[in-house]
Amino acid sequence: MLDFDNRFVRDLPGDPEPRNEPRQVFGACWSPVDPTPVTAPQLLAHSREVASALDLDEQAMAAPALLAALAGNGLLPGMVSYASCYGGHQFGQWAGQLGDGRAILLGEVINRAGQRFELQLKGAGPTPYSRRADGRAVLRSSIREFLCSEAMHHLGVPTTRALSLVTTGESVVRDMFYDGHPVAEPGAIVCRVAPSFTRFGHFELPAARGERALLQRLVEFTIARDFPELAIDPAHGLAAWFSEICERTAHLMVHWMRVGFVHGVMNTDNMSILGLTIDYGPYGWVDNFDPGWTPNTTDASSRRYCFARQPAIARWNLERLANALAMLTPKPDALREALERYDEVYATGFCTAFAAKLGFRHWLHDDVDLLEDLFELMHRAEIDMTEFFRSLARLDIEQPNIDVLRESFYREDLCQRFAGDLTRWLARYAARLRQDGEPAERRLARMNAANPRYVLRNYLAQQAIDRAEQGDAQMIHDLLEVLRRPSDEQPGWEAFSAKRPDWARHRAGCSMLSCSS
Numbered sequence: 001m002l003d004f005d006n007r008f009v010r011d012l013p014g015d016p017e018p019r020n021e022p023r024q025v026f027g028a029c030w031s032p033v034d035p036t037p038v039t040a041p042q043l044l045a046h047s048r049e050v051a052s053a054l055d056l057d058e059q060a061m062a063a064p065a066l067l068a069a070l071a072g073n074g075l076l077p078g079m080v081s082y083a084s085c086y087g088g089h090q091f092g093q094w095a096g097q098l099g100d101g102r103a104i105l106l107g108e109v110i111n112r113a114g115q116r117f118e119l120q121l122k123g124a125g126p127t128p129y130s131r132r133a134d135g136r137a138v139l140r141s142s143i144r145e146f147l148c149s150e151a152m153h154h155l156g157v158p159t160t161r162a163l164s165l166v167t168t169g170e171s172v173v174r175d176m177f178y179d180g181h182p183v184a185e186p187g188a189i190v191c192r193v194a195p196s197f198t199r200f201g202h203f204e205l206p207a208a209r210g211e212r213a214l215l216q217r218l219v220e221f222t223i224a225r226d227f228p229e230l231a232i233d234p235a236h237g238l239a240a241w242f243s244e245i246c247e248r249t250a251h252l253m254v255h256w257m258r259v260g261f262v263h264g265v266m267n268t269d270n271m272s273i274l275g276l277t278i279d280y281g282p283y284g285w286v287d288n289f290d291p292g293w294t295p296n297t298t299d300a301s302s303r304r305y306c307f308a309r310q311p312a313i314a315r316w317n318l319e320r321l322a323n324a325l326a327m328l329t330p331k332p333d334a335l336r337e338a339l340e341r342y343d344e345v346y347a348t349g350f351c352t353a354f355a356a357k358l359g360f361r362h363w364l365h366d367d368v369d370l371l372e373d374l375f376e377l378m379h380r381a382e383i384d385m386t387e388f389f390r391s392l393a394r395l396d397i398e399q400p401n402i403d404v405l406r407e408s409f410y411r412e413d414l415c416q417r418f419a420g421d422l423t424r425w426l427a428r429y430a431a432r433l434r435q436d437g438e439p440a441e442r443r444l445a446r447m448n449a450a451n452p453r454y455v456l457r458n459y460l461a462q463q464a465i466d467r468a469e470q471g472d473a474q475m476i477h478d479l480l481e482v483l484r485r486p487s488d489e490q491p492g493w494e495a496f497s498a499k500r501p502d503w504a505r506h507r508a509g510c511s512m513l514s515c516s517s
């Protein structure tokens with residue numbers, strides 16, 4: 001039912017050692033490994049768009065052999081299972097070999113249109129890269145990954161996708177806050193789908209080990225398979241390829257900043273070579289606008305991966321990749337120039353994205369003052385990012401008034417304290433819009449397209465998790481459905497656009513997430 005062409009294992013060197021035990025793997029890009037079977041798999045949810053991209057109709061999705069494959073209980077004809085080898089910088093430090101510790105690839109599908117997709121199970125048991133961990137994933141983190149990757153896609157953010165969410169019928173023990181309270185939680189497996197799961201860390205590891213020939217092969221393979229449009233001679237085209245990675249990463253950062261997404265663990269092993277959002281862990285969505293906010297409790301003291309620092313961290317990560325690639329070229333300066341390209345593309349992309357959010361036809365030089373003043377006001381007044389930008393479109397620019405924005409405040413006292421400042425800002429903003437002289441309906445349509453009504457707010461994901469853990473998966477289906485059209489008003493679903501309720505402000509899973517998943 002699926003057509004496979006597994007180039008990664010066919011064209012790149014594999015680990016000759018068949019033992020599935022934790023170890024250092026040298027001179028290879030992957031290790032063969034079988035998923036570990038589970039006792040009682042059940043398909044809890046699937047994405048019909050991803051299924052359809054794989055030419056899987058509803059009947060195919062219901063086939064027992066497919067469920068078995070998605071649960072790690074068997075392979076379909078043509079599949080090969082393996083874990084890939086990579087390293088990475090974690091929280092600013094070189095961490096050595098990491099690898100797919102709980103991800104198992106099932107090969108590359110070619111659909112009828114000739115598009116290629118890698119399939120990857122997350123949580124299907126240990127691999128040679130699992131170190132001391134179990135290779136499993138809990139239901140709560142699997143729901144978060146499944147829903148968020150689909151929600152991001154529908155927001156127009158480049159991302160890996162999720163085909164399926166399967167519960168295993170087995171429990172997984174996690175000490176959620178690393179405070180000596182291990183709990184048995186339900187286990188689950190997500191089948192992720194992307195044209196490539198290659199990360200910056202795949203290149204960093206052979207470079208760090210001095211495995212120059214392996215690095216060269218991986219670069220040539222990646223350009224040929226994942227960047228066919230570049231079709232360049234790798235000896236001369238290294239910088240052109242790296243420049244393309246810089247551009248894609250810059251675009252990705254613009255997207256995260258425009259929708260208020262905080263990844264939470266931007267280690268170089270979690271950076272996709274294709275510029276996709278990858279590895280949904282302790283991520284979060286900005287509620288009250290706070291540049292320093294991080295959802296990740298492990299990052300709470302240093303805030304390395306907080307909202308506002310993401311673009312700078314992405315650049316730092318690109319520098320690590322450039323250092324790795326420098327081994328292959330006598331002219332590493334060209335790689336440095338590509339990094340400057342990152343800065344340019346990010347700056348231009350950011351202005352274009354925020355011009356759209358604010359409803360300007362074009363970004364003008366002085367708009368930066370207006371935007372910076374707004375960010376400062378939103379931060380100090382604790383204004384909800386999503387609600388504010390969505391409501392801003394309803395402002396009457398002939399008679400600007402804060403009434404349309406009252407709902408975006410979390411605190412009545414701050415609303416009163418900052419009403420004057422906001423009124424003054426709105427007057428400047430309305431004057432700027434009048435200068436554009438555009439009909440209101442056209443601006444409204446553009447702003448609504450740029451400012452989603454629905455995002456996967458942290459507390460909504462947590463509610464869906466709480467219910468699923470009680471055996472009721474309905475909210476997962478409802479969120480999946482509503483988040484397919486994030487910019488449309490969807491009557492009856494107002495609850496999914498409500499800003500964070502008070503009870504969720506300091507609750508685990510809603511504003512604080514741990515890496516334990």
Ligand code: AMP
Pocket residue numbers: 098099100101102103129130131133134135136137265269270279281515517
């Ligand atoms: P992450 O922080 O999720 O990006 O993971 C960092 C590294 O730890 C990667 O090599 C993962 O494969 C590995 N890892 C995370 N959780 C587990 C687990 N439960 N079992 C095995 N390896 C894991």
Ligand code: MG
Pocket residue numbers: 269270279
């Ligand atoms: Mg990771």
